[in-house]
Amino acid sequence: MIYLDHAATSPPRREVLEAVWPYLTQVTGNPSSSHEVGRAAKAGLDAARHAVAEVLGARPGEVVFTSGGTEADNLAITGIATANPRGRHVVVSAIEHPAVLETASALRESGFEVDVVGVDGDGLLDLTALDAVLRPDTTLVSVMYANNEIGTVQPLAEIAARCRAFGVPFHTDAVQAAGHLPLDVGELGVDALSASAHKFGGLRGAGFLWVRGVVPLAPVLHGGGQERGRRSGTSDVASAVGTAVALHAAATAREAEVARLTSLRDRLIDGVLATVPGARLTGHRTRRLPGHASFCFAGVGGETVLAELEQVGIVCSSGSACAADSDDASHVLLATGIDADLARTAVRFTLGPTSTADEIDAVLAALPSAVQLAGR
Numbered sequence: 001m002i003y004l005d006h007a008a009t010s011p012p013r014r015e016v017l018e019a020v021w022p023y024l025t026q027v028t029g030n031p032s033s034s035h036e037v038g039r040a041a042k043a044g045l046d047a048a049r050h051a052v053a054e055v056l057g058a059r060p061g062e063v064v065f066t067s068g069g070t071e072a073d074n075l076a077i078t079g080i081a082t083a084n085p086r087g088r089h090v091v092v093s094a095i096e097h098p099a100v101l102e103t104a105s106a107l108r109e110s111g112f113e114v115d116v117v118g119v120d121g122d123g124l125l126d127l128t129a130l131d132a133v134l135r136p137d138t139t140l141v142s143v144m145y146a147n148n149e150i151g152t153v154q155p156l157a158e159i160a161a162r163c164r165a166f167g168v169p170f171h172t173d174a175v176q177a178a179g180h181l182p183l184d185v186g187e188l189g190v191d192a193l194s195a196s197a198h199k200f201g202g203l204r205g206a207g208f209l210w211v212r213g214v215v216p217l218a219p220v221l222h223g224g225g226q227e228r229g230r231r232s233g234t235s236d237v238a239s240a241v242g243t244a245v246a247l248h249a250a251a252t253a254r255e256a257e258v259a260r261l262t263s264l265r266d267r268l269i270d271g272v273l274a275t276v277p278g279a280r281l282t283g284h285r286t287r288r289l290p291g292h293a294s295f296c297f298a299g300v301g302g303e304t305v306l307a308e309l310e311q312v313g314i315v316c317s318s319g320s321a322c323a324a325d326s327d328d329a330s331h332v333l334l335a336t337g338i339d340a341d342l343a344r345t346a347v348r349f350t351l352g353p354t355s356t357a358d359e360i361d362a363v364l365a366a367l368p369s370a371v372q373l374a375g376r
């Protein structure tokens with residue numbers, strides 16, 4: 001099986017499994033307990049928090065461990081917007097993941113105004129439109145670092161500068177970027193950042209939200225006051241340890257891995273555009289995630305192409321894994337100006353640590369006939 005769906009989920013790294021095992025079998029206390037067994041667990045949790053903060057160039061106390069990207073996004077959007085006394089106005093981009101868009105919708109239901117800023121044909125945020133919607137009562141801007149469906153990487157520093165000029169906190173969903181792109185929050189200029197461990201070799205159901213210390217954050221989960229009152233619930237020490245080990249491993253390997261994946265990605269993109277009639281790349285040609293290649297194949301249903309590819313042992317996705325069972329055209333592709341019919345032909349290949357040049361060549365050999373068969 002050739003697995004090219006790493007943006008949906010990537011297998012845990014071996015070193016993650018090795019680091020997690022003792023926390024499932026030996027160091028099994030509750031880190032909130034004051035006895036020795038609890039203190040041992042707390043030491044593991046603290047070390048994990050330090051390790052994550054180090055990669056972000058942040059303070060450990062600013063890291064909130066969560067059950068993944070969805071919870072981190074919910075906590076960021078709701079927690080920052082509602083704690084900010086400036087007003088009740090929120091800004092998001094049109095191509096956010098549902099974890100952000102649906103949370104913004106829920107805020108709208110509760111009386112917030114939400115402005116949705118569009119993107120250009122490559123998926124890059126319309127900065128002029130952003131300037132036009134920022135207001136003195138804006139409580140939060142949320143724009144993702146890199147898009148899951150089209151791979152486009154946003155100019156975070158430029159967006160951050162605009163938010164800073166307005167004194168508005170800036171959150172970024174870095175779920176697809178973490179492990180692939182620089183994460184130093186000082187350099188990025190963001191005030192809050194969400195990440196999900198299973199996208200960079202950690203465990204599913206684990207992740208974190210980083211929030212700059214000066215930014216007020218209201219909790220979404222109420223209870224025992226864990227994570228400094230920002231996320232109640234008994235801490236999952238093993239998952240936090242796995243998240244930290246995965247993030248560190250990804251950061252250490254990042255430079256070489258980005259070069260390797262970018263070259264494989266470009267080979268795939270160039271090959272597909274040259275050999276598959278009607279193929280169109282979605283997202284920006286170069287300002288995109290290193291291992292991300294996404295296309296539309298005019299007139300050919302994306303799901304049918306996936307089925308043909310699976311017949312020959314290649315698995316990928318039709319855009320976003322979350323929307324795979326929905327017939328609706330992708331809101332991301334529609335936002336880039338692609339019409340609904342073409343949007344339904346989307347196919348996404350996302351590469352990861354296991355991907356090789358031989359696999360890319362196998363895709364390039366199989367795809368023209370898969371698209372042809374799917375089009376019959």
Ligand code: PLP
Nearest residue numbers: 068069070097099148175176196
């Ligand atoms: N944000 C983006 C951009 C994603 O791609 C995903 C998952 O695919 C999420 C958020 C949700 O993350 P999780 O699966 O950890 O809840």
